[in-house]
Amino acid sequence: MGLPHVLALPYPAQGHVIPLMEVCNCLVDYGFKVTFVNTEFNHKRLLAALSTESTMEHIALVSVPDGLGPEEDRNDLGNLTEALMNVMPRCLEEIIEKSNEAEDPITCMLVDDGMRWALELGRKKSLRYAAFWPAAAQMLATLQSFPELVSKGVIDGDGNLISETFQLGPGMSFINASHLLWNLLGDGRTKKQIFNRMVKNSASRAFDVVPEFIICNSFKELEEPTFRYNPKILPIGPLVTGLRPNRAVGNFWPEDAACLSWLDEQQPGSVVYVAFGSFTIFDRRQFQEFALGLEATGRPFLWVVRPDLTGDSADAYPDGFKERVGDRGRVVAWAPQQKVLAHPSVACFVSHCGWNSTMEGVRNGKLFLCWPYFADQFLNQNYICDDWKVGLRMTPDESGIVKREQVKSKVEELLSDEEMRARASMLKENAQKNINDGGVSFENFRTFMDAFKA
Secondary structure: OOOOEEEEEOOOOHHHHHHHHHHHHHHHHOOOEEEEEEEHHHHHHHHHHOOOOOEOOOEEEEEEOOOOOOOOOOOOHHHHHHHHHHHHHHHHHHHHHHHHHOOOOOOEEEEEHHHHHHHHHHHHOOOEEEEEEOOOHHHHHHHOOHHHHHHOOOEOOOOOEOOOEEOOOOOOOOEEHHHOHHHHOOOHHHHHHHHHHHHHHHHHOOOOOOOOOEEEOOOHHHOHHHHHHOOOEEEOOOOOOOOOOOEOOOOOOOOOOHHHHHHHOOOOOOEEEEEOOOOOOOOHHHHHHHHHHHHHHOOOEEEEOOOOOOOOHHHOOOOOHHHHHHHHEEEEOOOOHHHHHHOOOEEEEEEOOOHHHHHHHHHOOOEEEEOOOOOOHHHHHHHHHHHOOOEEEOOOOOOOOOOHHHHHHHHHHHHOOHHHHHHHHHHHHHHHHHHOOOOHHHHHHHHHHHHHHO
16 A cells, blocks of 8 residues: 545635645655645745755645636636636546546545635535645634624625624634725725635534544634634644744745845844735835835845835835845845744744744744734734734835834834844744644644644
């Protein structure tokens, strides 16, 4: 009998691919084989970003169509989600059938919870199946509670808002209802598409496609009230992405590893690290104002500027900015973030508060300046600033702009707060304790892997 063989299916976005790839690397270390399914669009990006040293032993990267045309916008999540449903089910079935014909059968499925519809295929093919949630457990618990949200008068049956804030369960963070996921994903049509898909996902939990396990990238102390509220969600984090030699991370852009040598030249606790994830877009005015704020701090900074962060990133900097900051500022298109945040020269993290970035910052004991863009990032900001108290909010003025003076003052305020630094160190210790042998996350992950290996 061959190795147990997992079909892994992420939602087709960078923040979903990276953590699921790390889970799959862990599965390989535990004696599994993996078929990792990306859309054709993302598959090409991932292959282009792989380093020449990367090895893919026991992980097969395969691709399927996403149902969109070459020029259609993959950031239109409503259209993307609907298009996937039109083409992907049959493609996944073909992958399973071909694997069986090659006498290398798929034995189980691990599916991003945002693609929960695919679990029906696992049931149909008599496979074991589990779901992976790459964001905060509280967000998943909320999305699993549509009937409760309606009965509590938070939303109506169409997802329209009724109340402003709500608390799902005792001790859980209060959520601004306008920050519920579907309200932050585009125009009215897109919101409706996403809400309807989430309702269908939620409804599937009541029938026979409920996953055997729901694992998530979090840890006990970080969201303890949520794990009491919904004990079926098992924390296995924090996932340690990007630290395995020659293993694929799942990046869509090549990492600039040379920035680590630049960090080696900086003083301990001196560098402001800035990264806004894979979706955030700045207009030219905000981009320039933020650049001038970084300059005004007088501190060295490492800034991740994706090619599409603003309309034309190459030409968007303020006049003379690069000349004035010189070697004090380092700008890269994509960074090996876990290694950057682990570096002793990094003092704080200016972040969009995506969950992967949040977990990586927490795991490395960093302080945050929070600048959420959309989706679950506002809940994550609440966690960072209000619950864990390891960061500060960036606040736009009446014109919607975060001014350079605020960037400078918030950096100074953050880095002078010793109590906040002590709390960040405590979270770092708890994170490590959970993934050490015998920790809660370690044992949860091993229970899951043992069950699927049987």
